[in-house]
Amino acid sequence: MTKSREKAVRICLFIFFVIISFFILVPFYAVTISAFKPGEELVRYGLNLKFDLNVMSFDNFVYLFTGDHAYFTWFFNSLILTIVQVVLTLLISATVAYGFSAYDFRGKNFLFICVLLIMMVPFEILLLPLYKLIFNMNLMNTYSAIILPGIASAATIFFFRQYLSGIPKELIAAGRVDGATEYGIYVRLILPIMKPSFAAMAILNGMNSWNNFLWPFMVLSNENKYTLPIGLKTLLTPYGNNYDLLIVGSFFSILPIFVLFIAFQKYFIDGMTAGAVKG
């Protein structure tokens, strides 16, 4: 390829991606601008890109940080719930996946088909019976009700099993020769190797957990236990003028993940791409 042709390709590619990125980033720009405008403006004119200093101010931010509302309670709840949920789900799913990949045992195929089936059952159809069950277990309004049903996540197990199938069996055999117990092998030898896949699954599970709405909404009924999406949703009511907090709150809910994302960008992208899906 000649130099000049290479350059032309470069520029075309670049322009193409700039245009696409522009469309992707426009909604963020619109939210950012709107976070500085009074909610009334938003309701009257819709979300737009007008940069009008006359109507823009820091009032919403002042209200966010000093106003009488539960926003930061929700924010903190979401944060804790996400961390707990991700760590527990990863640990348990990885353990299960290891059981599937390292051993041959009776009922293994049947159980693994169950894993695959769960991946195809829309969770939503279980809402009502699950609600009853959670109530009978006396778990209403607790975070356990949100964490427990998803603690052995099928998609995560499936992903880890695929990942582990690339690990040589000799490693496990060598461990046994060294006198390690079955659990010792898993904890000391296997877990460390799984690190890259943990990063990928942590991101996916973390995103799901941070954004999860329907099920937490059904089981949490106390405002002080709400997570951020539920809390923000409660602001969407014609019976209370909450658009000021809604938009600035939405803006602020995106902000910390962005900061985290930009700081750990390499891990995010590498983690996602490292966990190759092998058929």
Next chain:
Amino acid sequence: MIKRFLYSQKVAPYVFVLPFVLVFAIFWVYPLISSFQMSFQKITLGQEAQYIGFDNYTKLMTDKTFLKAIGNSALYMVLTLVILIPFPMLFAVLINNRLMWGREFFKSSFFFPALTSVVVAGTIFRLMFGEMDGSLMNSILALFGVGPMKFLKEHTTGMIALLALATWRWTGVNMLYFLSGLKNIPDDYYEAASIDGASSFQKFMKITVPLLKPTSIYVLTISIYAGLAMFIESMMLWNGNNSPKNIGLTIVGYLYRQGIEKNNLGYAAAVGIVLLLITMIINLTQLAFTGLFKKED
């Protein structure tokens, strides 16, 4: 004694998979069975449930609103497949080109939307697609001299808004899936093809697409599921489950409407079982065709 039993090689695998077995039995099998049972019942507030055979199912077959919901969900699923598989694949290949400038920046910016919650993203899109003259989409249309549109009141434009939301949120994620698939394709394949004088397009069609098949199957499977089970997106876009002329009603939305908004638990359970069957049939057919099971065995 107990310790030796638990530590034996025969028992250890069961200990490892025990959490799954418990969760599966308690949170999936039991609710599924009770859903199935409920779908044959008429359940009235405060009274004993009555078994009514297949009445719920026969009623569903002639329920126009339900058929509309199936239509909407199916159309949405098909269109998301058409958009969210080829384009992210193409983007992944382009962004992977060695001549690409600012690769990391673009990867990140494509991924950004996935970090927002549906509640936030749906609200943003609802306001962008507002019917006021000043809303974002209408002010863009105005630049081309097209009058303000009531996006969320018409079937076509409503579907466009839903797809815009899905495309915006998922393009980046699917692109990353494909990027991870691309990593597994050895460079020698391309080099060999270049020596044979293959064009970029030929390389894409003959090497990239076939070798990305496992990734594509994975993305296809989760997209079928996500498309058919979509609900919150529609709920946020119309700020509720009742869109004009039901243009945003999905199967899960109908389940929610019947079971939770209208107290018809039995009927809602039947909707759920039909959805389960549809998802299973489509996905199993798809997996049989694409040959995932053959490989597993």
Next chain:
Amino acid sequence: MKMKKWFILLSVISLVLFMSGCGKSSNSSGGTKSVLDGGAGETATELSYWTFVELHGQHFEKMLTKWNAANPDRQIKLNVTVMPYDDMHNKLSIALQTGTGAPDIADIELGKFPDFLKGTPQLESLNDVIDPYRDTIVKSRIDLYSKDGVNYGIPTHVGAAVAFYNTDILKEAGVDYTTIKTWDDYKKAGELVYEKTGKHMGTADTSATWQASMLLAQQGSDFTDADGNPQVNSPEMVKALTLLKDLQDSNVLATVAGGQPDTEEAYGEFNSGNYASAFMPFWMMSRFTNYMSDLSGKVAIAPIPVIEEGMPRSYGGGGTGTVVTKTAKDVQLAKDFLAFAKLSEDANIEIWNTLGFDPVNMNVWTMEDVTHNPDNQFVKYFQNNPFDVLNEIKDEIKLIKSTPASPTINNVLCTVTLNEIFEDGKDVKQALDDAQAQIEQELK
């Protein structure tokens, strides 16, 4: 190995948090923002209350202080949870269906109420606490929340429908709203407004049935027949919607963002002065004061136009029935407090002062010092006194029945039929015949 340490640390923290989360009971310990104590002491009973209207909580707060002062041995703390309209009703519905997780007291909106009366209602009978007030309050408002003679809900207001006119726009077009008596007058005025200002006189509602209800009430008809069966393709209904359609075709009415005046999008449109009138129940006043500050001093209230003079000029629209659930901790206490907070004369005065509603105790309507209090925010906002209009139409406020079929009728009309008629221009008779068929199918 640095990563490993982090990982272990995180796992431990998670487990600890998880365990502590499990152990905690679902009751939040006091001191939260949503618990109103109203001066209650240590021994007060805590009752939970769900609502979808923030202001209702404020009203209860006022009444709670009075209750606790008057009943030192039966004091109450009220734990108020405000949720969006759909979400609150849905959660309440699941809670009552499963017999689990319901609050002690809850607001249920009229449109949803029949769903909660299906089968054996999981709500307490309120007859005994309503009885002492029965003579002073409008009977039909209680009947809305009743089944087989049992009263399950306590009403908040009458909801008399009235017309709201933006007099700035009318002045520009040279229209005097007091001369509008019939729909013909309204049409002439509207055409003038459109010609002079390019603005529309009013809205053609696609997501609410206020207008259709008004026109049915004027003709002495209803959405359901005497037995409660749907009749949405009755000649009266066809006449009503044809009239509205004709107004839309002559640019007097136009559809509005949000589909009806009581939506946040429409508040914006009205506030910007894009529509000159709205026909809404009385409680729309509080939306004006809360969301349409630009219109302060520019809005006048008047009776709704009629098809022919002499027809009744109003009906009671919307409403919220407050209920006590079967699973309430202390049923009698909840019932007594509820009656005190919504039916006593004090309560009715407060309902006007705080919420701006037309109270169900009509004696209040004639208390000059209450209704004409110059410091009242509603009195200040509107050009004429709201109660002058109310008292004028007092005997013309008709009832649109609430039946088991009502939620379905409403759902079909507000999501499908009205949109077809006003957005797509579908033939009125055809659209209503289709609606009737759809409703009958759904109710089977």
